[in-house]
Amino acid sequence: MLKISKLTVTVDGKTILNGLDLEVGPGEVHAIMGPNGSGKSTLANVIAGREGYPVTGGSVSFLGQDLLSLAPEKRAREGVFLAFQYPVEIPGVANVYLLKEAVNATRQHRGEEKLDAMDFLKLVREKLKLLQMKEEFLYRSVNEGFSGGEKKRNEIFQMAMLEPRLAVLDETDSGLDIDALKIVADGVNAQRSPDRSVILVTHYQRLLDYIVPDRVHVLAGGRIVRSGDKRLALELEAQGYGWVESDPSTVSAA
């Protein structure tokens, strides 16, 4: 599904990602953890194609094609989805309008008909229910005046609408209370499928109790310094990051 090799990103002369390798197979869920400022969001943004993160080395292949050569909207239409760490407020653009444009752009890209109003509404209602969101959210401006938790939930709602092949969720659990966390996790779990992969960026092992990952990675110093199964998250929770960062022998563990 996704294969990242020796990815290096340098912003203003500062190397943020430094030869990062990561491979995510179809249907797998990978968690990425790591200290603040270690480059997790940078990785997420580079996958989504955000400007301002110049790739100075390495490659990213997605479903066999060179992801880095695609414009962000093309990546999205090919099935890459980023749930933002800080979802953006867009006054004056109704949620439903964004969704309709987004869904139809992707459908057109796949050579499918645009959804008519009825089918679209049916799809929207089904996904709203999945995230336990009220219909009034549709008509509010995108994320404007949403609480932190509502914004995160809205991201997963968009993901449900867009049905991506690869979803990168950047700290979607931050700012959620326990109930909301469960709803969001259920929403993500409901979307797990053999041809949909998920990268979860998180600081908290708690999320991983609800969305059980196949692999857990630690990102530090611009690369994956340690990988393991879900037990690695528990170790990190107990011991912090100090031990993985300071022990060079763990660097190649995968």
Add this chain to the structure above:
Amino acid sequence: MSEGAANVAAYVAAQREQAPALPAFGTPSLDASRAQALESLSQLGLPSQRDEDWKYTSTRAITRAAFTPAVAGAPCPREFVSQTTIDGLDAWRLVFADGFWQPELSLLDDLPNGVQISGLGQSLGSEPQRIAALLGSALGQTPHGFIAMNSAFIGDGALIEIAPGTRVDKPIELLFISGCSGEGFLSLPRNLVVMGAGSQAAVIERHVSLADERLLSNSVSELILADNASLNYQSVQQVAPRGFHVGGMFARLGRSARLQATTVTMSGALVRNDALVNLDDEGGFASLDGLYLAFGRSHVDNHTHITHNAPHCVSREHYKGVLGDRGHAVFHGRIVVQPGAQKTDSVQNNQNLLLSADAEVDTKPQLEIYADDVKCAHGATVGQLDETAVFYLMSRGIDRQAARRMLTQAFAADVLNRIELPALRSYLEAQAAQRLSPEQIRESES
């Protein structure tokens, strides 16, 4: 005589020639006011950038060209009028060709009691004294030469009189079509709206061009609102890319009167809108909204001047501009709170969105407060599209152009959303969407 006179000599001469043929010539008060306006015009000349109120707007393109004041009689094609109408707008309508009323193109059937709508020229013919006495009463001092020019040529335009206590249930549309006489002509319509105590009405004043030619329209509207009157006044400039428009709206509000004005400028080589409001008695409310689009080499200047002459009045200003290409916009918002106008509550807000590096905005608030117990807030912003929002939309599969257009329309939408007439609102939304098409939204290479 000041050097200003040089750029108006031809207009002064034209007025002298036309004066005897103007409606109600020979009515002493009107003759006197026209002569006085002509004198002001000679004195003031047309404004230049040395005038503080025209600092950012060059009139050179206007003064360099010689415009001929249009005379009545140029025909306006009926098809053009039907093409130009607003879908679904059920309104009484007055159509003007180069400033002259066209009764046969107008819709004034079944006017209810208490509603008088007619051509100003006709009314001046039948009731010269009474109408002459009303003209100029909302104007105050003549702010600049264009206004003086309009007053010197007072002849035709719209006259709307709403009797006390009358609620008009249909909007009244004034459609001004420039260019009926051909290229190089000047139209000088003068409108008068007199709202009796407790009356209520909605008026749309639209300026359109018949063809993309070098034309000038110089229009003045006086709005007189008696106590408790309520007027919705929407003025729309859809001037051709080579056309010039200078328009003035002068309003006087009585006790607890309410004016809700919206000025929407879609296009034009140079459009200058003066909006001057006097809140003369307690409880008055004036809200001025504006949306201006300046693309190509368009220059749009909005000059507002609200005077709080009495306590407990509220004024609101909300102007937004979208600029692309080499568009240039000016917003000058002057608010004067006179001594004794305590408890004034005034908010002014101007926001500008620049879509290209070559577009330019000058925004200038000017607050003059001579009372101590007042609440006055103002703010101005000039910014670009939020790149984070553009990326957010792109990350959902929407291409860059479409994302920019969505965000631009969203920026402009809140001014249009406040327009109460649904047909006008959707018409303007569609017009704006067309103006904000991909070519307009495209980014300038820099």
